[in-house]
Amino acid sequence: MRIIRYLNENSDAVLAAVTDDNQIYPLPFNDFIDIIYEAKNAGLTPLNYIYGFITGKKSLQKDLSQLNLLVPIVAPEVWASGVTYEKSREARNYETTDKANGGETCYDKVYNAARPEIFLKSTAARTIGPNEPVYLRSDSNWQIPEPEVGLVITKEGEIVGYTIGNDMSCRDIEGENPLYLPQAKIWKNSCSIGPAIRLSETVKNPYDLQITCRIYRNNQLVVEESANTRQLKRRYDELVSFLIRDNKVFDGTVLLTGTSIVPPNHFTLQDQDRIEIEIPEIGVLSNPVKALAHKTVVK
Structure with a gap:
């Protein structure tokens, strides 16, 4: 599982999960580290926590080459x-x-x-x-x-x-x-x-x-x-x-x-x-x- 950050159609920076078969699922987070801590608070691994958001959801009908990718984390x-x-x-x-x-x-x-x-x-x-x-x-x-x-x-x-x-x-x-x-x-x-x-x-x-x-x-x-x-x-x-x-x-x-x-x-x-x-x-x-x-x- 990979996490990307990109500009959506509203020019907002958003995160998405990319599965091993290259399906892309938008995530309701602004920062990668938020996922890590929210998963800990939920008592889950980050992978299982993300699956809770994307299971049963429709993937983005685009591939990575069509996205305006950003730096995946704004590292201080x-x-x-x-x-x-x-x-x-x-x-x-x-x-x-x-x-x-x-x-x-x-x-x-x-x-x-x-x-x-x-x-x-x-x-x-x-x-x-x-x-x-x-x-x-x-x-x-x-x-x-x-x-x-x-x-x-x-x-x-x-x-x-x-x-x-x-x-x-x-x-x-x-x-x-x-x-x-x-x-x-x-x-x-x-x-x-x-x-x-x-x-x-x-x-x-x-x-x-x-x-x-x-x-x-x-x-x-x-x-x-x-x-x-x-x-x-x-x-x-x-x-x-x-x-x-x-x-x-x-x-x-x-x-x-x-x-x-x-x-x-x-x-x-x-x-x-x-x-x-x-x-x-x-x-x-x-x-x-x-x-x-x-x-x-x-x-």
Whole structure:
């Protein structure tokens, strides 16, 4: 069972349940987290609670491609995890200008450390949904998408859903100096999530999710790579435990869990590219790429 958010015929943002046979049923809720707490108050799982609303009802006579999909949850904050896959560590080491004279880099150290790398990625105002443009930062010449599984959590740290996230990244900025990480990760429209939230109870094995990233240029496929969450070094609950430790976390926060898909080192996104990230259990998150109006050169 997936939950989507879309604009109805009155231009109101509404939720709907999407069954495994792609039938769409509008729901009388404005926010995904409301479903979670109402289900708890009723003594039901979210899945059974939703079935109580849709059983015997008529489905929406449309398919997902006909809906104006929105970001599935207005997450007050999106956090992200770094260097949780071997491929990510290799990529970070490749791009860094300080390789510690052949010794351990900071990325090697965090990959093997007890404490994971967790950083603030985005806020509600910076996060976009399906089919909205992600922007290219004007002072970077090496930018890529980072396809990731996103955990939707409550303020207590309970994982209540899974979504797809695109953690846009400037490899040259972070590579120059790890202290530039916020600038390499956070700017306007630098984070997208969607197209749906998969209820956590309906995911058989969250450590066996296939992730595929495709990048199109002039309608031609130029990058296609896949990975599986079984390659993840850390557990989801481990990442969440560090996020909520001595921290105020809000209902509906999304935690991205790191990437194992990195385009070839010579590749950088360009204006009018299109990024597709697919996890079959969740859907396809598609975003066009747009360059900002000016180009800034940092010397």
